[in-house]
Amino acid sequence: MTRDFYARGVLDVARDLIGCVVRFGSAAGVIVETEAYHDSEPACHAFVGLTPRTRILFGPPGFSYVYRSYGIHALLNAVAEPEGVGAAALIRALQPLDGLDRMRARRGLHRVDQLCSGPGKLTQALGIDLAQNGLDLDSGPLTIEPRPAAWRDPPTIASTRIGITKAIELPWRFSAAGNPHVSRPRPPGWPA
DNA sequence: CATGGGATTGACT
């Protein structure tokens, strides 16, 4: 995806990332769940303003923001909105596409729907760590590619974000409707 | 320099 894609509002970016492909090394997956974060609301790391940590968030769009969560997991974001605005889309779940065996080895699991069904799971499956913070997502080695033909205009559900304590009411979580790789808990009204 | 709080996960009752 080129720079213009990410320079738009973070809600549009998060929604339109559904169906795009994350690729790192031999592993790749289709994005089936995202969340939007913006410096105007307190759940966003950039809410505190410009610090060493948030420098990437306020920088130019189209770069990766990877941080450690709960001391254990690396979480992957795509920086959005023009430079000077601190915003990013959190990649929360993938449908595995390439490199399944490598993912299984890294995750220590076999079932496909357990490989990338969470923000910490997918980074582990792809081998993404803090070393991948601040990379240009259009030039590699970590890339986000346009939707495959089968993923044109995927039905998408908006719901409230997961695992946060502030601004919990904002419906800024986006999920591919009915996709088995979306993380738990599932949004209200999830298709049977 | 010390402290407190997580954009989670997996194991266990």
Place this chain on the structure above:
DNA sequence: GTCAATCCCATGC
């Protein structure tokens, strides 16, 4: 359902 693991970073003294 509960709970611990574990570390980076922002803040305050």
